[in-house]
Amino acid sequence: MTRLSELGESHIISRVLTRNPSSAQVIVGPGDDAAVTAPDGQLVSTADMLVENEDFTRVWLDWGQLGVKAAAQNLADVCAMGATPHGLLVSLAVPDDTDIACLEALYSGLIDEAARAGTALDCTVPIIGGDLSSSRLIVIAITALGTVEKGHEILRSGAQPGDALFLAGTVGRAAAGLDLLFAGARRDTVGPELRSLIETQLAPRPDYGALATIGASAMIDVSDGLSLDLARVATASGVGIDLESTLLRELIDPLLPAAEFVLEAREASGTGDANGTTCTATTAEDLALSWVLDGGEDHGFAASAPSRQDPGVGWRRIGAIRTGDDVSLDGTPVPASGFSHFGK
Known part of the structure; x- marks a missing residue:
């Protein structure tokens, strides 16, 4: 077991994003002060959170499935607007003693669900940025971005x-x-x-x-x-x-x-x-x-x-x-x- 407290933030981020796909629309991805992307059409934005003891409990926690759920609830909102997903901003707070393997499973779940949406809608949905912090409780906050042609948004x-x-x-x-x-x-x-x-x-x-x-x-x-x-x-x-x-x-x-x-x-x-x-x-x-x-x-x-x-x-x-x-x-x-x- 390798706890997050034993690793630096940069090392953690590089490990969990190993499988993150590249996209022609992402000019600057994770690793700089902010992401730079080139979306097609109007930008559609949504944000949602999963908070421990409010939205899930550790009694039945599966980190990979938690990642799937966090991605799905945000991608679904973008898609319900008639938009094509463009990317995810992932902010995460977890306890210091969390095993790095848990975070790797979480991000694998996020990436897998984004890939499933991308396959269905013929697009690539990478993680384009976010934040990582320490907390007593697990909190996942995602901003999902998408694009839609003007006049084609579904309200x-x-x-x-x-x-x-x-x-x-x-x-x-x-x-x-x-x-x-x-x-x-x-x-x-x-x-x-x-x-x-x-x-x-x-x-x-x-x-x-x-x-x-x-x-x-x-x-x-x-x-x-x-x-x-x-x-x-x-x-x-x-x-x-x-x-x-x-x-x-x-x-x-x-x-x-x-x-x-x-x-x-x-x-x-x-x-x-x-x-x-x-x-x-x-x-x-x-x-x-x-x-x-x-x-x-x-x-x-x-x-x-x-x-x-x-x-x-x-x-x-x-x-x-x-x-x-x-x-x-x-x-x-x-x-x-x-x-x-x-x-x-």
Whole structure:
């Protein structure tokens, strides 16, 4: 084991960036006071953080998967704008006694996920800079940059009544994985069906490739929960959104075994709740539905597009855009519920 305190900052950075790809758009990369790049088109920027004990815990920490998750949540936001990823700025704070091998795994996860997005979207997504600091807690802060042609950005405000609502990727799986972890499940103690849900929580894999096939009028990265993020689209676009339960079956049914596991664990513990949430579901069906409606972190893409349009490979229809100002399920209003910092 080689602790970071035994190495200099420059040596640490050179080791963790060994696999970082080069890009023709990066003129000056890591190692100088600032990066210099030559992006094509308008610049799209987003930033997101992962904070220990708020967004993850060391009890189930996997440094490589943490890198994947940190990259995915930022790249998904860039892609949801209709942009092509350009590069990542990575700022990291970790304890002094962290093994350098852990950081190498973290950066490998970051680089691998960026490469996966780049392969899907025919681009190269390098780490172009960042910062490294010491802290009692692990904090990862990433700024993702992308480019989009003027007038081709996809906003939350473009949905129109009569559009269909489509989803690329999944929703609910990461939430199920989180509840499984809180219920005591671990990757090495459950079968492949439940293990895959835990993997989605620890290392989500957005379907970047689907983005090239849809002409969306509005789009959002579903990171905080389908009901909450769709409410944001409804507000921005001045429309109502109706989800159809029959179209959600493909998302709900695979979660039922996990819901049964979690409910049994809650009953055995006598708490009725595995993770301190306010979910009061008492049946597997209700719990699975709550994961689909209110669970975030899969980083599926929800998009509106003309109902007559074939959205292409990777998309499934889950509802419709209508007049109004709310989100409903089969015509019944759905509360905008999901993850929010500071409880609002």
